[in-house]
Amino acid sequence: MTEAGNVVLAGRSRRLLMSLARPYRSLAVLALALIVIDNAAMVSAPLFIAHGLDTGIARGAEGDWAPLAWTVTGYLTTVGIGVLTTYFFLRVSGRLSQSVLFDLRVRLFAHTQRLSVSFHEKYTSGKVVTRLTGDIETLQELLKGALDQALSAILSVITIAAILIYLDQLLAAIVLVGFVPLALVTRWAQRRQRAGYRRTRVAIARVVVQFVESMGGIRAVQTFRREQRNESVLAVEDGEFASSTIVAMRGMGDYAGLTRLLGNLTTVIVIVVGAWQVIEGNLAVGVLAAYLLYLNEFYGPLDELAQVFNSYQSAAAALEKISGVLEERPSVPEPPDPTPLAQAAGAVRMDHVWFGYGTLPGAEPDRDGGGRVRAVLPEFSLDIPAGQVIALVGATGAGKSTLAKLLTRFYDPSGGTVTLDGVDLRALSDADLRRHVVMVTQEAYLFAGSVADNIRLGRPDATDEQVYAAARAVGLHDFVAALPDGFDTDVRKRGGRLSAGQRQLVAFARVFLADPAVIVLDEATSSLDIPGERQVQQALETVLRERTAVIIAHRLSTVAIADRVLVLEQGRIVEDGAPAQLIAGAGRFAGLHAAWRESLV
Template structure:
């Protein structure tokens, strides 16, 4: 089957069902609707397979009454042969229809799961950092894997089995009511009494299913956190402690799963026993009718098979109901991610501001900002700063002074609670997020290296860049020599998070990435902190070249790296306490002079 383009899901939090409600599965509707043709084919093959199964007891009755009771042996042999051919034809039709149903339903399950996983992942990627302050990465990964697998099981298997058995069960019940109306009306009344308590008990199973999935997500979150910090864990010989912590988490998940399994087992046992009791009552009445001569042996055989079909359908539906309850919990968790609203969004009518040729102008006007996780502690308070196009400004101060917050606001990871932030005279909130971030190049203190080649890591800053442009950026960052010396040169795979490189090499690749992007505003978060003295001199020279013609804001902990800055901003407790050139601030004998005296003396 042809693969359709990924679906785009409209977000409407008001459309979310109440937590724990069986209507949670309705959240899959937008993912199913693009595949109406496949759903129609699956439904057609499902009905044909179910109808073929229901025809079998009628063929069996014909065999018993028409092929076994004849006194003429020749006629009996021919009749038996014809009846068996009819039964074989029914079996062939059942096999073909079942295979077609299995393929279409399995394809649908795989496709819907892929679309759902893609949509959730794309939604998470667009969340602001505030989202990740309260949501662990491991939990997101658990939802993308374990929860989508549950949904796939339901859409690609359980739902189809449930519908098929529902059709067969209803058909068998209808045939039984038609052939034995008085007895089967009694049985139907008993079945209604079975369904009502089953639905009530199913609510507990659904709640335990969601709790079980939450505990699995907790384990995934612990594993993701520890595996990303494995060098630190091993350096502190904490492997045993972390294994114990993970063991406690998995045991908690196991205990919750056991409670869910117990509840589901009781539910399944109740459905099977109660349904079988009702159907055996109907079968007993049928045998009494044969003994009294009211129906034939073939009629009884037909009744027996329909009873078996109905009992089997009831048992399968009990299992499917449990799967649906688990999938409802998984769907709820996925819908929570899919409908999560980012605190930072592009304006509906963004301003199209031209990119300045000589660097961007920045203006912080009386900015006050609190992080969502620390609402009582301002990261910036009444912060006012103007940076001219092409100017290089360094931010210095102790940890927690607000330096990194300036970068967070410039990239619009957060919006300030009060004040205005302008870029080239345009409020940041009026610019499209993509356009804003295209104007900014960031070199973080902890260089990020992706699990790909060195070439692709540098070109991450501008995916359309040519090989010559990538090489030129690497040369400017003094990375060309060591990259060329790698076993496969620029095409060498760097390993997860760049584990095959030194800290200085990773930093130079990050600098090359920013140089290749060529933005009008460059943000350097202590970009040379991971370099040795010789590499620092090379990279510092490269950065000075890269800074020409653009505005640069530098966060500096080592004051020796910012002595040539046009202006140094000294921050403390979210505000500016001093500003000026290196020489001016040293002469003032204030905060900066004391920091400089300590560092240079050391």
């Protein structure tokens, strides 16, 4: 990545962190004040020691113990203040860091849910899990412990540097000269470690993706004996993560070793020069002792900063990934001033619509085939009167599922308009659109929880009686009532307690309860056996009654309930008519129907 790109990423990460900390400014100020007090107490301690050595002991030998008593009292007071400020700082900083992390998790989760389907189709769930867990945990490590160390160390270095200059300018010059190579080493290590930790974030994301996909498809993994192959792939990805981490830690070791070497060399030079000044009578022994104590306190924080620097580089790389997700924008944004649509009759129109994956709205289609992007739907127009049920049939890749995504506005057309009762879908609020247009897919997704909760998903405020009525309408009520806990029975993960047909009936009950004007069915019965399909078919007729519906189906038995059939080829309508009319003809649908009938014999 270029230097300019690194600057952009770092700036984006800092802006995100500042926006998260802004609501907690008062806590941040209090934490800073506690660090200042703690630092003041810490840097005062060697001054008391110097006073005791140069004044307290000499006066004590003369019988005056007051200076030594004040020295001891002052030193113990600074220790007590340090204990109290550390205790309260840890409480304040813990509350601050956890509040920031809580807000970040909520913001990231909420934003990811709002992003369009196109984002989730290219950005795997494993990467999202990594952003929500591993990356945030890395940031937590920085905020939990390193925040205290970093702020205290920086303040200590500044204040101790000022005191060193005050005590002896010559020795201070030696210390400050040592900062030149230290600054160069720090800059070198920053670039090296940031690049290393960027690789670790990418590598761990790949590990999580491999794990999530393997566990999510465990049936296919075991069916096709893919365990060893998956283990090999995971070993490669995990090995890349391990090697990237080792490289980053090696850089940390190099940095810590070099800073310690520079610190020790500087200390040796200070001892030699300081001892010479004491011998020459230009420096008191107590001052030299205090100077060496301060120098130890000076390089101690630098060692801590080296550790913090390592945590910071890792957290910065994680924050770059998180901020990248937060800067993603929905490809189908909600309009700023939506057109209200309280009631919908269900008339749908597609006017000169064209669509190509990877294109932007308003772009021109590739009509001559010379470009890289081809239109899946070239200049597609369709009128569906309110209440009409149409079926879309055609070979795989004909554009059926693309039509479904456009009708439900999971994608916006690259050109043309899709309207509901004359209103462009892009002008409708998400609430109005999802209330009036509902999609049922081949895999009826059920969430872990009760049957009633899964039906109520279509209308969260529905009463129990309304839920029961919806189940009764699709022929599901008696089956659910016979379950151990009735409608309170937990369907388990992805509805695993129910059969495919039962899950589909729950999905239809959900739609019936939502009462939309338009229903889009995308292969909703293709995974069912014949008895299950017949049961779902009866429920389907109930759900579609007096509603506009678009049915995408390979099984022509589902098409029989349609008022109208459209046969698609390469994104174009090649046949359009009533099922009986097309069956009686000699076109493509008649051939498909004849082949289907033969397959049943």
